[in-house]
């Protein structure tokens with residue numbers, strides 16, 4: 185994944201802990217160098233190894249680490265130069281969700297090796313939606329939950345999210361059910 189993701193993990197750790205903790209995590213993950221070039225594509229294993237090391241260090245499961253990072257990412261990426269792309273889709277939670285594919289497509293113009301996720305939003309009942317999440321990767325479902333929580337917080341929406349399908353050998357994508365409170 186692009187170094188911007190790994191840099192997000194780095195600042196997430198330094199903000200919540202300190203530089204020394206980041207050093208320890210890099211050592212555990214056997215990651216060389218202590219920072220990443222935002223615009224360079226790194227092997228996905230770097231990101232997964234970092235998450236594994238954070239999990240080992242904090243005692244949180246990898247899924248919990250991903251969820252917390254997902255929430256943090258909304259602030260981190262939102263305050264980067266790409267933030268305006270996220271806001272371009274509109275001010276509401278649903279508009280931002282509907283705009284995710286366009287937003288990642290815009291980002292791909294400056295990050296050509298991007299393998300972006302794809303989302304489809306389906307209204308299944310009043311204020312209840314299924315968000316279909318397509319990815320070339322696995323293991324990022326809890327990050328999506330964190331991203332949704334972060335996006336809801338930023339747009340002032342109150343949501344309840346539960347995963348209703350998980351990508352596997354026989355199911356080609358994961359699905360999240362989102363209920364919007366009044």
Ligand code: HEM
Pocket residue numbers: 185186188189225261262266267269270284288291295297298299300301318319320321324327328331332335
């Ligand atoms: C300004 C805001 C954002 C920026 C700059 C951004 C950028 C990125 C980048 C650089 C990657 C790594 C992909 C790669 O290197 O192949 C990524 C992945 C991803 N993004 Fe975003 N993103 C933003 C907001 C969001 C939001 C709001 C969501 C969902 C609610 C989201 C969902 C994801 C997911 C799930 C992945 C993992 C890729 C996969 O599933 O294979 N992103 N994004």
